[in-house]
Amino acid sequence: MARGESSAGIGYGLVVGGAALFIVNAGVSRVAMRAGVDPALLTSLRTTGSALLFLAFAALTDRSALRLPRGRELAMLLLLGIVGVAGVQWTYNIAIDRIPVGMALLLEYLAPVLVVLWARFVQKQQVRRTMWVAVAMTLLGLALVAQISEGLAFDGLGMLAGLGAAVCFAVYFLVGEQGVRDADPIRVVLWAFTFAALAMNVISPVWTVEGLGAPANLLGALDAYEVPLWLVLGWVIVLGTLAPFFMELSALQYLPATVVTVVATLEPVGASALGWAWFGESLDGVQIVGGLLVVAGIAVAQLSRTSSPAPVPEVAG
Template sequence: MMRALAGWQNAAGKIPVTLWLITAVCSAQLASSLSVPVIHRVGSPTATALRLLWGAAFFISLARPRLWRLTRGQLAAAVCLGLITTGMSFFFFAAVGRIPIGMAVSIEFLGPLAVALSGSRRLLDLLWVGLAGLGVWLLTAQAGGRADLVGLVFASGSAVCWGGYILMTRRVGRALPGLQGLALSMAVAGLIGLPIGILPHARMLAPGPVLFMGVISLLSPILTFGLEMASLRRMEPRHFGILMSLEPVMAAVMGFLVLGQRLSLLQLAGMASVTLASFGTVACRPKEVIMESNGET
């Protein structure tokens, strides 16, 4: 087993790290798009809980964290990250059940953008703030109907959680070695999701959606999180942030290919504005500021 794992690691080391992250982006958005039919069938809370439970089972079996060796501070950080992961996941799946996935991801991306711009006093960053604001206005200008407005609120809630997720992931990464922090946070998220999305609907939950979400969880969070963590260890934070700016675009592409979702020209322009704002925020910041914001020394 260990020899096979070492062989896979050696083979993966020969693949350009840029392809790792692009694969992670594609995997995340493909998984989200494939989850939409399940959301419409069993509801977003159940679909979210299944995703979190499958992810928790995998990471716990892989990392095998030893709770008795952890301090209270380490446990508290992992629990806090788990709470944020829960909110981010439930809000996002609720959003994509109501609005196109490209729109949801674009709005959700405002969370990382706000984190990247926090504390900045550069005039150039005002341009990115304005561009992001324009993007949101274009995305929501044609949103009509109560369901669309509720979906936008859910996407905004996911954006807030994603911003907190970035900050807490950095803290947990410093406090806990390897995958232990990720495993514990996913376990917390899975345990919270169990009474919310699984237990109330256990009698009506068919094996098909359970197994299908298990397959989807191989794409995200398992493959996505693993590739992102591996990419961060080999890639400069600036390049990581630039490539992550592809998320809204890839979400729109997957939404069209998998779900047949079409965005209007105004909505496509809004998505492009948010993507450009994210790209510019990372690409135009001084290198030392980016490294500091990502916890690099």
Template sequence: MTKKDEENVLPYLSLIIAMVAISFSAIFIRWVDKDISPLVVGAYRQTFASFIFIPFLMKDNFSEIKTLQHRSLTQMSLVGIVLGLHFGFFISSVTKTSVAAATLLATSHPLFVVFFGWLLLKENVSQKSQFGIFLSFIGISILFSGELLDNSGTYQGNLFALISGILAGIYFLAGRSLRLSISLPTYAFVVYSISAVTLWCSVLLTNANYYPLPQRDIGIFLLMAFVPTLLGHTLHNWALGYLPAYVVSVTLLAEPFGASLLAWHFFNELPTTWVVLGGVICLGGIFVTLISKSKPQYTDSVVQES
């Protein structure tokens, strides 16, 4: 293979590795002791994830953070709170519904980026995007209705996953302008740290047990920080430098499939007919929405919905 071939193949290979890494997020959550609160899981994950970026910031002695304007810090703090809530709801959803349903509904965030961009920022939405959003909501409705008809007891988990998707949409939309002027390590460190503080406050308010915890679970929290966050999202961001943004955006839709396959392998868990039917329609709508955007604005993978 020539050097040029390697340059052409490596970005796509990195996307495959990234999607496998990100797909493990829900699996790691399931591996955690069931007696540990999802809020504790999220708090540890985000704490460790914020630590990852400290070495990058030490290279210039935290100079960018020191020069951040008060307005930017306030905006990043609000974004961090939203991110913390997102993880709280997503992790809770994985413990209350199927991995397939949780990751599918959390991956719906591009719909809400477009919707809130239109509603709040008066951004133009093409007819294709409108059709994609409509199609996705039909899929989500089928998923919810079918699970209710089956009386599977997963309604709360599905609702939490959908809320996490909405919060992820708000996160991406709110952080969009900030990421244009602030480097990835600085942005991620501040936002992750605030999200961790948000989750720790939730832990204290709910009197959840957070210490001592089994070493095995601490190890899983570290895996959550390093595999989906450092490996998965870093490779995603790297690929953005070599591939069209819409290509990277569309690959995010692979997470529900990857996570579902892993759940089948590790837990013998198969999605219900309603999840499959609603999921295919929903993902189809998201796909239409993504490709109809000439310049997608929500491809920054500092944080995915999971």
């Protein structure tokens, strides 16, 4: 095997591994919320824990990342942190608590489609004609999954939260693409999570969490098992955020950003499988076809941009 093929294989392995951890995190996050941690508090815990670990990592590896942002960079990082990190995780947590995890991720992953539309109509970038195919595929797919012709098949607030997550995730991509042109990605993510944590602690302070030693039922197929709540929250922070983040960030050393993002669309498919295996969630044949259309449309949309976006690591799943 040629060296280039070997490097690409490493990249694919990293992004698939990161996507797998983000998928499992959807189920673990639901366990935390059903154990009594509300979506806002879970978001505070995740962003705060992640910010502290990113801070420790930067202190050990690149202290220049700790420099306080100023001016335009400060404004960009505030928007990225409050909307692109805190906003997407809060709305996503609401969604997975109320609708099937696969549907929640399908809605969140409409973000690449929104990004391409923004690039075309606001930034006046040239995009391939396949963009319109992508938009049609995702809209038709969502209509099939949500069974719009028969009335919404899922909780309305959960659906709105999923769409809100898509908007926030699109902001994350758009602002993040600009941010990493001017700064190291570690610095961008460190300060984005720091500002996200500060914002969420105003809304739901982490010190209000209770019962960390209480048992949390693993639900669904794992209903016979319980683990301490602190272990569930530790998973969300370390294996649900830090590990997949570094895996997908590392994948960008071997693969173009567009390829990493397209491969990451395995998440909605994997989340649907996880929802079926863990929580007994299922879709009928028409909804499965719709889900596949959405995923294909997302991939086509990402590839329709004529210029490659700057690499932005996935942190929101």
